[in-house]
Amino acid sequence: MFTLPGTDIANVVYIAMVILFIVALQRLSDPKGARTGILWAGTGMLLAVLVTFLLPGMGNFGLIALGIVIGGLIGYAAAIRVKMTAMPQMVAAYNGMGGGAAAGIAAVVLVPGGLAAGIASLSIAGGLIGAVSFAGSIIAFLKLQGWMRQRPIVFPLQQPFNLVVIGAAVVAGALTIIWGGPAWLLPLFFVLALGFGFLMTLPIGGADMPVVISMFNALTGVAVAMDGFALTNYAMVIAGTLVGAAGSLLTLLMARAMNRSIGNVVFGAFGATEEEGTAIQGALKPIEASDAAVLLSYASKVIIAPGYGLAVAQAQGKVRELADLLEKKGVSVKFAIHPVAGRMPGHMNVLLAEAGVSYDKLFDRDEINPEFASADVVLVIGANDVVNPAARRQGSPLYGMPILDVDAAKNVIVLKRGSGKGFAGIENDLFYRDNARMLYGDAQDSLAKLVQELKRL
Amino acid sequence: MISEVWIALYIAVLAAFTGYTVIGRVPSLLHTPLMSGSNFIHGIVLVGAMVVLGTATTTTEQILGFIAVVMGAMNVTGGYVVTERILQMFDRSKPKKGG
Numbered sequence: 001m002f003t004l005p006g007t008d009i010a011n012v013v014y015i016a017m018v019i020l021f022i023v024a025l026q027r028l029s030d031p032k033g034a035r036t037g038i039l040w041a042g043t044g045m046l047l048a049v050l051v052t053f054l055l056p057g058m059g060n061f062g063l064i065a066l067g068i069v070i071g072g073l074i075g076y077a078a079a080i081r082v083k084m085t086a087m088p089q090m091v092a093a094y095n096g097m098g099g100g101a102a103a104g105i106a107a108v109v110l111v112p113g114g115l116a117a118g119i120a121s122l123s124i125a126g127g128l129i130g131a132v133s134f135a136g137s138i139i140a141f142l143k144l145q146g147w148m149r150q151r152p153i154v155f156p157l158q159q160p161f162n163l164v165v166i167g168a169a170v171v172a173g174a175l176t177i178i179w180g181g182p183a184w185l186l187p188l189f190f191v192l193a194l195g196f197g198f199l200m201t202l203p204i205g206g207a208d209m210p211v212v213i214s215m216f217n218a219l220t221g222v223a224v225a226m227d228g229f230a231l232t233n234y235a236m237v238i239a240g241t242l243v244g245a246a247g248s249l250l251t252l253l254m255a256r257a258m259n260r261s262i263g264n265v266v267f268g269a270f271g272a273t274e275e276e277g278t279a280i281q282g283a284l285k286p287i288e289a290s291d292a293a294v295l296l297s298y299a300s301k302v303i304i305a306p307g308y309g310l311a312v313a314q315a316q317g318k319v320r321e322l323a324d325l326l327e328k329k330g331v332s333v334k335f336a337i338h339p340v341a342g343r344m345p346g347h348m349n350v351l352l353a354e355a356g357v358s359y360d361k362l363f364d365r366d367e368i369n370p371e372f373a374s375a376d377v378v379l380v381i382g383a384n385d386v387v388n389p390a391a392r393r394q395g396s397p398l399y400g401m402p403i404l405d406v407d408a409a410k411n412v413i414v415l416k417r418g419s420g421k422g423f424a425g426i427e428n429d430l431f432y433r434d435n436a437r438m439l440y441g442d443a444q445d446s447l448a449k450l451v452q453e454l455k456r457l
Numbered sequence: 458m459i460s461e462v463w464i465a466l467y468i469a470v471l472a473a474f475t476g477y478t479v480i481g482r483v484p485s486l487l488h489t490p491l492m493s494g495s496n497f498i499h500g501i502v503l504v505g506a507m508v509v510l511g512t513a514t515t516t517t518e519q520i521l522g523f524i525a526v527v528m529g530a531m532n533v534t535g536g537y538v539v540t541e542r543i544l545q546m547f548d549r550s551k552p553k554k555g556g
Contacts, residue, residue, distance in 0.1 A: 021498050022475060028494040029483035034547060038494055038540045045500060045533060052504045058511035060519065067510065067523050068503070071530025079538035084546065090539050091493050094500075098532035101502040104525030108509040108518050118462055217496050224502045225469060231505055232461045234468060239501040241469045245476030246495050250488060257485055345488035353546045364485065 014235040020044030089144035096137030102130030102223035124173040126226030135197025218247025257339035287437035293453030299376035309382015313443035316355030338386040497536030503529030
């Protein structure tokens with residue numbers, strides 16, 4: 001049951017959808033075609049959904065339509081309103097929905113019981129992975145949204161405990177396949193799977209979330225493929241596997257950009273332990289906006305290193321104004337974009353693009369790093385961990401993370417809300433360096449003051 | 458006759474390599490839109506949810522199937538709108554090079 005014979009029309013449409021999806025993925029990974037990529041994928045999806053209504057043997061049309069309308073409206077309303085800065089948690093939320101749907105499908109297939117072992121195994125696998133992805137994505141969403149502590153949540157014997165939970169889930173799943181009951185076994189299986197998803201995400205800190213979201217994205221793809229096997233729906237098999245493979249690669253690429261291994265991200269509880277010894281020498285040296293403006297206007301080369309704080313303060317527009325003003329004065333202005341500036345790789349590019357900063361002023365880490373030594377002033381705006389020279393020191397929790405070498409510049413002005421620590425919870429050596437000055441305040445206000453002062457000069 | 462699950466497995470192997478190869482050279486700048494876009498693509502789970510709800514007979518099956526359809530539809534619409542909005546940002550600032 002639950003497998004429907006495809007009609008010729010349905011198969012043709014599903015094949016067309018597969019082609020559209022593959023082309024879409026290809027376009028999405030190339031700057032020139034990215035915009036049209038999602039259109040291709042959207043067309044494929046629309047066709048596939050429509051033709052599914054026409055499959056022979058389908059019923060419950062009212063319920064299906066109602067479900068699509070409700071889910072569609074909620075999804076649309078939330079996605080259209082959310083600010084660009086909150087995009088990462090939206091991706092997590094919608095990924096969680098996909099995982100939940102995959103788990104739901106598996107549950108429907110498994111509930112009647114009496115399945116062949118093969119189908120039952122595939123459904124259990126789909127249900128397990130889908131439920132873990134759902135629960136994990138929800139935690140990721142809550143943490144990024146700030147509705148939950150972002151710091152890693154750790155307790156004694158956490159990893160062994162998690163291992164026991166996932167082990168129990170696997171055993172419950174295996175017994176469901178073998179015995180097909182009793183009735184409480186399947187719900188228990190799902191509860192354990194969901195529990196593991198929650199538990200495994202708790203100890204992961206906010207800084208690692210992009211990698212984790214990408215991992216759950218790939219996992220949802222795999223869960224969808226598993227369901228596809230169980231339903232003998234090749235469209236689901238192919239689309240799910242595509243996402244599983246592409247998502248896995250993307251996860252590796254992201255982890256590499258942060259110089260972290262996947263294992264370290266998942267089991268590391270990064271930032272939970274405080275660094276010992278090596279107290280930082282020196283003091284924080286504040287600077288007034290007027291002095292900072294003078295420094296900027298007499299520079300010949302200024303590099304701006306924006307971070308998440310800029311996005312939080314919604315100051316993308318102001319930073320553009322500042323850059324334009326400086327350029328009018330004959331100062332060369334460049335933006336240094338760390339691969340993980342913001343909350344996700346590429347996030348900062350999106351935010352600056354939104355504010356209208358031209359592409360050719362944005363430079364990634366490898367391009368800009370040799371240039372810091374020749375910069376007169378580097379403006380660090382709401383960035384912390386990605387400019388922390390501690391990453392070069394062995395023994396620091398940040399050790400090995402690729403950073404922007406802003407400390408090489410003649411002057412570094414750090415725009416910062418207060419003297420707190422960064423996302424990773426680690427003190428920043430940079431702020432104590434002789435060439436560093438702190439300009440405290442909300443990034444939006446500080447930039448507005450700088451612009452004002454510059455206009456006066 | 459080879460069973461359909463095996464055919465599906467052969468297909469999955471090819472699809473896995475396709476997924477891996479197709480995004481092979483993605484610049485870090487596009488990581489976020491690509492993640493969001495692939496997030497949309499696994500929204501195909503909606504099709505599966507429609508099929509199980511469409512063939513569900515008992516109330517339990519219908520409730521579970523309905524939840525799956527709602528969540529799948531959220532995945533699809535939300536994933537599309539988020540990706541589209543991110544990519545829109547890129548487009549506007551782009552210097553016009555023949556479209």
